[in-house]
Amino acid sequence: MNKKITKREIVIFSIISVVFILIPFLSVSNNDTANNVLFETRHFRRMLFENILLLMFFFLNYFLLIPKLYFKRKYIVYTLILIACFFIVYKIPEWSFHLQKMPRKEPPRFDKFRHDGPPPPNFVMWSPKILMFFSLAIISLFIRQNKRYVEMQEQKQLSEIAYLRAQINPHFLFNTLNNIYALTLQKSDFASDAVMKLSKMMRYVVSHSSKDFVPLREDLEYIKNYIKLQQLRLINNNSIVFQINGDVSDIKISPLLLINFIENAFKYGIIDDEYNPIKINISIDNTTLTMLVENTILEDVNLIEEQSGIGLKNTKKRLDVIYANRYQLEVKETSSNYFVRLKLFLND
Numbered sequence: 001m002n003k004k005i006t007k008r009e010i011v012i013f014s015i016i017s018v019v020f021i022l023i024p025f026l027s028v029s030n031n032d033t034a035n036n037v038l039f040e041t042r043h044f045r046r047m048l049f050e051n052i053l054l055l056m057f058f059f060l061n062y063f064l065l066i067p068k069l070y071f072k073r074k075y076i077v078y079t080l081i082l083i084a085c086f087f088i089v090y091k092i093p094e095w096s097f098h099l100q101k102m103p104r105k106e107p108p109r110f111d112k113f114r115h116d117g118p119p120p121p122n123f124v125m126w127s128p129k130i131l132m133f134f135s136l137a138i139i140s141l142f143i144r145q146n147k148r149y150v151e152m153q154e155q156k157q158l159s160e161i162a163y164l165r166a167q168i169n170p171h172f173l174f175n176t177l178n179n180i181y182a183l184t185l186q187k188s189d190f191a192s193d194a195v196m197k198l199s200k201m202m203r204y205v206v207s208h209s210s211k212d213f214v215p216l217r218e219d220l221e222y223i224k225n226y227i228k229l230q231q232l233r234l235i236n237n238n239s240i241v242f243q244i245n246g247d248v249s250d251i252k253i254s255p256l257l258l259i260n261f262i263e264n265a266f267k268y269g270i271i272d273d274e275y276n277p278i279k280i281n282i283s284i285d286n287t288t289l290t291m292l293v294e295n296t297i298l299e300d301v302n303l304i305e306e307q308s309g310i311g312l313k314n315t316k317k318r319l320d321v322i323y324a325n326r327y328q329l330e331v332k333e334t335s336s337n338y339f340v341r342l343k344l345f346l347n348d
Helices: 007-027 030-034 042-070 075-099 122-185 191-208 216-231 259-268 301-322
Strands: 240-245 278-285 288-296 327-333 337-345
Touching: 007 042, 007 122, 042 075, 042 122, 075 122, 122 191, 191 216, 216 240, 216 259, 216 278, 259 278, 259 288, 259 301, 259 337, 301 327
Parallel strands: 240 278
Antiparallel strands: 278 288, 288 337, 327 337
16 A cells, blocks of 8 residues: 555645644633733643644554554454543643642633532543544544545556456467468468567567556557558558558557557458458547547457457456546447547546
């Protein structure tokens, strides 16, 4: 889990600290403030001491007791330590100022509020202190629980992305190896070139797939190598129409995201047909990327839907996690054609 203090935590800690330091100043009479005897007032000094100890408890509970005891389900030990902290916070100031031999300067009393009867029960005297102490404990627990939930959600997203990438990467390897195998069976002179392009592709997968974002130009270079590798086994050079338009500098993208739609076109579409070419167009307008992929589908439509659906589902999951509310995906299928339009809002 992330142990760094966030800006949100700093703001919350600052507000709580200021409030608890100001409480003693706001609770004293105006006479004491006007006569500059504020710090000579035992009531004020004791309350200020108590609130400083309360703040120390708040940070102790937040950074140590909750993660080390509460989150590890050591509830009995945690409760006992809370009770001990309560008596430390309120008894130490009481003993400290009770033993002081300085003249006692109490806050002014007003006759109309005087109570000549017996003193109130101890429970009534301690109720506000109990309420304040355990309210502070609950607040610190709530903030810490919320931080833990956010960290767990972030970790879950990272794990899900890593899982989806782990599913995708071997897929590229198997496809490209099959292509090279076909070339070797044909004793093609292009086999060595295919091995070189495969090497570049796998180097990219190994070095970049674990990154959150990579330069768009590098991801497009990977796509170019993939398409060139496919072209090595084709007879008709016009059976693939591939275009890139726009400036790709200073733009980043999640790695190996676009290739999934392109790979589906080669895997499940009709290839090597110059009258029904695979069309791939990638255009960049400022920080908006639009990719269009169109191909003629094979006759076994059910097989295509079953197999390509898995890859498309995984790609949508990645889009939902990485580009939530920042992408538009349109998939259309007719009796003879398959069309994909993906729009990404990058660098937002």
